[in-house]
Amino acid sequence: MALDIEPGIAAEGNPALIKIIIKEMDGGTIPFERFMELALYHPEHGYYRKSGRIGRQGDFLTSPAIHPMFGWAIASWCEWIWQQLDEPDTFTIFEPGAGEGALGSAILDWAEARENNFSQSLRYIALEPNTEGTDSRIQWLQENPSPVLNGIVLANELFDALPTRLFEATERGPAEIHVRWDGNNFVEVRGNITVLQNVPIKGRFEINGKAWPLLETMCGLIKQGGILLADYGYEEEKLWAPWRLQGTLSCFYRHTAHENPYRHVGEQDITSHVNLSELETGLQNFGYEQLGPIPQHEFLTKLGIGNLVESARTDLGNYFERRQAFQALTDAGGLGKIQILAGLRGIKGTAPGFEGDKTYE
Ligand SMILES: C[S@@+](CC[C@H](N)C(=O)[O-])C[C@H]1O[C@@H](n2cnc3c(N)ncnc32)[C@H](O)[C@@H]1O
Numbered sequence: 001m002a003l004d005i006e007p008g009i010a011a012e013g014n015p016a017l018i019k020i021i022i023k024e025m026d027g028g029t030i031p032f033e034r035f036m037e038l039a040l041y042h043p044e045h046g047y048y049r050k051s052g053r054i055g056r057q058g059d060f061l062t063s064p065a066i067h068p069m070f071g072w073a074i075a076s077w078c079e080w081i082w083q084q085l086d087e088p089d090t091f092t093i094f095e096p097g098a099g100e101g102a103l104g105s106a107i108l109d110w111a112e113a114r115e116n117n118f119s120q121s122l123r124y125i126a127l128e129p130n131t132e133g134t135d136s137r138i139q140w141l142q143e144n145p146s147p148v149l150n151g152i153v154l155a156n157e158l159f160d161a162l163p164t165r166l167f168e169a170t171e172r173g174p175a176e177i178h179v180r181w182d183g184n185n186f187v188e189v190r191g192n193i194t195v196l197q198n199v200p201i202k203g204r205f206e207i208n209g210k211a212w213p214l215l216e217t218m219c220g221l222i223k224q225g226g227i228l229l230a231d232y233g234y235e236e237e238k239l240w241a242p243w244r245l246q247g248t249l250s251c252f253y254r255h256t257a258h259e260n261p262y263r264h265v266g267e268q269d270i271t272s273h274v275n276l277s278e279l280e281t282g283l284q285n286f287g288y289e290q291l292g293p294i295p296q297h298e299f300l301t302k303l304g305i306g307n308l309v310e311s312a313r314t315d316l317g318n319y320f321e322r323r324q325a326f327q328a329l330t331d332a333g334g335l336g337k338i339q340i341l342a343g344l345r346g347i348k349g350t351a352p353g354f355e356g357d358k359t360y361e
Contacts, residue, residue, distance in 0.1 A: 012264075013267050018265055018266075022181045032188070051131055059254055063156060064102035066325050069322060069326070070300070071105070074106075074154065075107040089117075089120075093122065094145075094222070096214070096218055104133075105135045108135070124138045125141055128142070147223060153218045153225075157232070161269075162214070164272045175193050179262070205244075227344075229340070230341075232273050233293075234273055236275055276339055283343040290342070291357055295339060297330035300329055303352055
């Protein structure tokens, strides 16, 4: 006997979340940005509220999840900043969007192994509203703390995970994309025409309205030191190139990339490329000397990540593991194309990894 096995809205993702979104729509529409916010960050059912999303068991890989080598390289950059500030007794690393803390753990391990005072001076603070990791050396905060004198702000793939507004260019100007429930699926509808300067006149594009205020907050966390940002993104000219008709929004579900944010609702990552020009202007505006952006493969190579592979040659298992990680982290078509952007305040000298960058010419 055949039973009624139709899954209903469960076929579209997390049914509890879908019901909440439909209720908020109240028979009408919500802007795409709000849909993305609920899908990723609803306080109970949002994608990022559950642990295990990032990594081989999850939906996608980030650099810290590949191997601690990434964190060791970043740790050496942080130590350089600490040295330039005359090795202060207290040095704070803030990491907004730390996820479950893989980067922090690698940095703290690396520092502990050094024969200097870097480790003693370090305080590591994860500013992460959605999850909490298990490394007890990291302090987890959901609210922004008071600014410190000396420190660093690190963020890996934070800005590309922020909810964005979505637009479609029309002959009358850009129309904001809204989302409604048609009884079976979430579908898009064009909202009002919006007045926006210097945006594409063809195709779809995203505007990240949350990046600027978040960057401003991050820039205010330290009085002197550095900011290091790693994100998929382009400067505006490339981001909004006339041939890019579909924008940059993409989704990751069980290591498969696709472009439909209305499937696997609450069970898949949704991301968009960052407008690097905006972050560059922001760093300058908020009082930093801006360095980069340069691709991650170039940055890590300049920091000497290749040496970490060579130094493991006597232990074949370790060697092959590091070699594989090196290839993934520096793959110019994958993680290696992530862009590294930095800001310095109160620091003199050429920051490691940025030698030869146009900023120093
Ligand atoms: C793509 S994940 C990256 C996690 C980690 N940095 C990594 O590289 O594995 C983005 C993270 O940013 C966090 N996040 C989103 N909005 C945030 C905000 N406004 N402030 C701090 N963290 C935020 C999310 O909860 C999520 O953990």
